[in-house]
Amino acid sequence: MTELNRESVEQALGAWTEPALGMDLITAGAVSDIRLDGDAVAIDLSLGFPAGRYQDTLRGTLEAAVREATGARSVSVSVDWSVGARQVQASLKPMDNVRNIIAVASAKGGVGKSTCAVNLALALADEGARVGILDADIYGPSQPRMMGVVGQKPDSPEGKTMFPLENHGVQIMSIGFLIEEDSPMVWRGPMVTQALTQLLNDTRWDALDYLIIDLPPGTGDIQLTLSQKVPVAGAVVVTTPQDIATLDARKGVRMFEKVKVPVLGILENMSLHICSNCGHEEALFGTGGGQQLADDEGVALLGALPLEIGIREQSDQGAPTVTAAPASAAAERFREAARRTAALLSRQDPAGASRFPNIVVDDD
Secondary structure (H helix, E strand, C coil): CCCHHHHHHHHHHHEECCCCCCCCCCCCCCCCEEEECCCCEEEEEEEEEEEEHHHHHHHHHHHHHHHHCCCCCCCEEEEEEEEECCCCCCCCCCCCEEEEEEEEEEECCCCHHHHHHHHHHHHHHHCCCCCEEECCCCCCHHHHCCCCCCCCCCCCCCCCEEEEEEEEEEEEEEEEHHCCCCCCCCCCCCCCCCCCHHHHHHHHHCCCEEEEEEEECCHHHHHHHHHHHCCCCCEEEEECCCCHHHHHHHHHHHHHHHHHCCCCEEEEEEEECCCCCCCCEEECCCCCCHHHHHHHHHHHEEEEEEEEECCCCCCCCCCCHHHCCHHHHHHHHHHHHHHHHHHHHHCCCCCCCCCCCCCCCCCC
């Protein structure tokens, strides 16, 4: 049996990989204290991503792993977390009232990007984070309907700024609040860019940990301009598994690379169809496309989400899956993807970190 001491506990922690971070907690710098009292061990964790819902699972799993590896009679793990602002593009700085902006993008329409964006936002809020969502799809705003706030208007006390609407614990802003739902937008690119930057900057976001931006599909002037003007900490690229979708998604990854926005990972949507009658599973759009894209581009696969009628119905009814069916397998997949996204973001350099190495001049 391994001798119980601090070193053996650290070895046990180093041998266990935290799924969201993709590394052990020692390497991640998440272990703030280890205390031994005879054959009892107490471990304090401090995570850089929200874990309000996840902490019980993490605590139980880690306690069992350390107990088995060290032979300790009892192991207790306390979990704390806080979200810090991460570095953005060199020419920009984070917003004062928004710690981190995460862009959710797809280079191709019809892959369920908005559905993924809203469920990621809801999942992060479910973990205890303060979250907002900005509907940046000027030509086809869908978040008012998905978030159940169709027909509502934001308050603008002085006619210059607006308070976001709120539902399901998430702050929301969309051009859809300012126009009729069936009114077409016939603006050119510069007008769209101006409208979106105003929506972002003129909204009174209330102390957000994360602002999810649901970008319009494509990799053209609008997306590039937004990526250059909006302080984005990280991006998520949504695709479906088939080759025609992953080819376009690859362009989205390359777009973010050009504007120096780190891609946190690939989110594969509609990876598996589950029949609502018999439960039969079938890969309608092929398999492995998202993983292959992630491997090729050197980024993480954040999750693989199913194609289910319930996901569509719940979004249409204004209560997306994470809210409408929190105990469902689909909701758990969204939560896992959200935790992975936030955990990988927490590994990025903090805001204000130097981009240059320290240079030490020795007079000797």
